[in-house]
Amino acid sequence: MKGEQFKKRIGALKRSLSTWGVEALLISSPPNVFYLTGLKASLAFVLILEEGEFLLTDARYFEKARKVAPPEMKLELITDDSNSFLKRTIASLKIKRVGFESDKVSCDTYRSLKSSKYSLLGISHPLQKLRMIKDNEERATMKKAIEITDKIYYELLNNLDNQSELTLRGKIIDLAFKFSAQGEAFSSIVALGENSAIPHWESSKVVIEKGKPLLLDFGVIYGGYCSDFTRTLYLGKPPSDFKKYYEYVKSAWFKGFEKVKVGTPVWEIDKTIREYFHEKGVLSRFTHSTGHGIGIEVHEFPRIYFKRRASFLKKQPLIEEGMVFTIEPGLYFEGRFGIRLENIVFVEGGEGRTYSKVPMELLSL
Numbered sequence: 001m002k003g004e005q006f007k008k009r010i011g012a013l014k015r016s017l018s019t020w021g022v023e024a025l026l027i028s029s030p031p032n033v034f035y036l037t038g039l040k041a042s043l044a045f046v047l048i049l050e051e052g053e054f055l056l057t058d059a060r061y062f063e064k065a066r067k068v069a070p071p072e073m074k075l076e077l078i079t080d081d082s083n084s085f086l087k088r089t090i091a092s093l094k095i096k097r098v099g100f101e102s103d104k105v106s107c108d109t110y111r112s113l114k115s116s117k118y119s120l121l122g123i124s125h126p127l128q129k130l131r132m133i134k135d136n137e138e139r140a141t142m143k144k145a146i147e148i149t150d151k152i153y154y155e156l157l158n159n160l161d162n163q164s165e166l167t168l169r170g171k172i173i174d175l176a177f178k179f180s181a182q183g184e185a186f187s188s189i190v191a192l193g194e195n196s197a198i199p200h201w202e203s204s205k206v207v208i209e210k211g212k213p214l215l216l217d218f219g220v221i222y223g224g225y226c227s228d229f230t231r232t233l234y235l236g237k238p239p240s241d242f243k244k245y246y247e248y249v250k251s252a253w254f255k256g257f258e259k260v261k262v263g264t265p266v267w268e269i270d271k272t273i274r275e276y277f278h279e280k281g282v283l284s285r286f287t288h289s290t291g292h293g294i295g296i297e298v299h300e301f302p303r304i305y306f307k308r309r310a311s312f313l314k315k316q317p318l319i320e321e322g323m324v325f326t327i328e329p330g331l332y333f334e335g336r337f338g339i340r341l342e343n344i345v346f347v348e349g350g351e352g353r354t355y356s357k358v359p360m361e362l363l364s365l
Helices: 002-018 030-037 061-069 082-092 107-113 126-132 136-157 165-178 193-197 241-259 268-280 310-315
Strands: 024-027 045-051 052-057 076-077 097-103 119-123 189-194 210-217 220-222 230-234 290-295 300-304 324-327 330-333 335-339 343-348 351-353
Touching: 002 030, 002 045, 002 126, 002 343, 024 030, 024 082, 030 045, 045 082, 045 210, 052 061, 052 082, 061 076, 061 082, 082 107, 107 119, 126 300, 136 165, 136 210, 136 230, 136 324, 136 343, 165 189, 189 193, 193 210, 193 330, 193 335, 210 335, 230 241, 241 268, 241 324, 241 330, 241 335, 268 300, 335 351
Parallel strands: 024 097, 052 076, 097 119
Antiparallel strands: 024 045, 045 052, 189 210, 210 230, 290 300, 290 324, 324 343, 330 335, 343 351
């Protein structure tokens, strides 16, 4: 099955070469190399031509590449400076126009790859729309990552006493490995009390204590794919204003979720949530976008965001079968607390589906 996946993805790119006006496409970003070959490497390149494809990597990854790369893909061992090796390889193929990932390649790399024997043409996000739609195997892998995330969350609830934010984050990492994940999908956020009002708080030595909210935002990598999950709970009896705002965030999440239908613009999700928060008089407390695509990377296309500008909205995609993204509304009250709830949403059967088994109701411990 895996070989067929790679063949289909590479075939789609081959069909796009003429559209981009190039004879070959050079892929250098590690997530895109993994998507096309199954190889996770800090140094590897995929070169796609109409009549063939190459995977180039150095001795650190070459044997692994033999095991995971599609059988049709020709492997090349990089034996010296990688950019010099690439230049020689491209020149030897006698191709004149080579596309590259303009959003990923540095100016220095671009200059070092330039040659009188061929021209380079920058293509922004060449795999973006391809990676936006997850196939059955990708979605199954991500559902397993969500299952692991749920297990970690329930384990954490039994290990809150005498912990600091940092030691709790350490437990997230330990549990990720215990449950067969490959590690954190991103730097986990453990935020107590007023720290939860900072959306991307960096966990600290603050000790977990009663009488305060606790925000947990974490995810794992499993099979090369990410999960992303947030819950805000209260340690003790929550005050009435906290309960009120929690209900706002929970209601906002479900209002956004109801918009997940094939054919609906993705920005409708964010717009709906903003309109609800405006109605409740708390829109100024919602300080980030509603969500983002997720897959090999924790933040992928599309961004779930509404901007009242026609040129922006025109570029945003419609919801399609197979898309996977987060919905994560939040309200933040500086110096007091923040509340965020997040689940990954899969577009399956024409509508949104979630697979986390952790309830959205307010949990008081």
